[in-house]
Amino acid sequence: MNIILLGAPGAGKGTQAAIICDHLKIPTISTGNIIRAALKSGTEMGLRAKSYMDEGKLVPDEVVIGIIQERLREDDCKDGFILDGFPRTIPQAEALDKMGVKIDKVVDIDVPDEEIINRLSGRRVCEKCSATYHVTFNPSKEEGVCDACAGTLIQRMDDHPNTVKERLQVYHDQTEPLKGYYEKQGKLSVVTGTGDIKDITRMTLQALEA
Ligand code: AP5
Numbered sequence: 001m002n003i004i005l006l007g008a009p010g011a012g013k014g015t016q017a018a019i020i021c022d023h024l025k026i027p028t029i030s031t032g033n034i035i036r037a038a039l040k041s042g043t044e045m046g047l048r049a050k051s052y053m054d055e056g057k058l059v060p061d062e063v064v065i066g067i068i069q070e071r072l073r074e075d076d077c078k079d080g081f082i083l084d085g086f087p088r089t090i091p092q093a094e095a096l097d098k099m100g101v102k103i104d105k106v107v108d109i110d111v112p113d114e115e116i117i118n119r120l121s122g123r124r125v126c127e128k129c130s131a132t133y134h135v136t137f138n139p140s141k142e143e144g145v146c147d148a149c150a151g152t153l154i155q156r157m158d159d160h161p162n163t164v165k166e167r168l169q170v171y172h173d174q175t176e177p178l179k180g181y182y183e184k185q186g187k188l189s190v191v192t193g194t195g196d197i198k199d200i201t202r203m204t205l206q207a208l209e210a
Pocket residue numbers: 007008009010011012013014015016031032033035052053054056057058059060061064084085086087088092119120122123124132133134135137138158167193194195196197200
């Protein structure tokens with residue numbers, strides 16, 4: 001099954017994708033994680049993306065479309081995949097359609113803006129494996145250490161309050177219209193993204209089975 005997770009920054013796309021990809025035994029493809037990894041290893045693409053990302057703006061469509069095109073060609077995607085953070089603009093969604101990539105289901109994880117601010121200010125991510133935690137809502141067993149790989153937990157550059165506001169604005173302007181795009185194709189389910197992480201997973205899996 002080919003799945004898209006939609007939602008505002010901090011809606012829980014990454015958190016849910018990590019659980020669901022385990023369940024369904026298909027890979028998660030997160031453009032955010034791919035770009036951060038490129039940045040860390042100092043590639044040209046990473047350096048080009050940095051200024052956009054740090055300001056909470058979207059990286060140009062042609063850059064992310066190129067990333068996705070390459071990634072979807074890999075062998076592990078042939079039985080399905082979860083897209084986390086792509087598409088984020090109408091032209092990105094159109095590019096997927098043009099590539100002939102068939103999307104089965106789109107789940108929008110719906111979280112109000114007020115809650116987003118709390119979530120992102122307390123988020124910590126593993127430097128090594130990108131696992132996601134929250135200092136209050138989803139803490140690691142040992143403070144500052146990843147449960148999965150013992151890597152160091154850090155705060156993302158773009159999780160500072162001013163950048164979060166910009167990211168939310170960009171989301172409403174450029175990404176939210178994708179809900180209508182996929183609703184027209186009959187693929188959209190909306191799941192309430194507040195409450196227990198396990199309950200949200202259950203509702204998401206239900207939406208995928210429907
Ligand atoms: P990206 O990395 O994709 O960031 P984002 O979309 O802003 O989403 P986040 O990762 O912030 O949120 P999430 O929904 O994954 O939430 P999470 O599970 O972590 O993109 C970063 C940047 O890269 C963009 O700004 C852009 O510059 C660039 N980029 C990437 N893709 C692009 C594209 N396609 N086009 C152009 N540019 C692109 O959860 C958030 C927090 O909440 C965590 O702390 C978590 O523990 C906590 N939490 C999760 N669920 C719950 C719950 N139910 N209750 C309480 N807390 C919860």
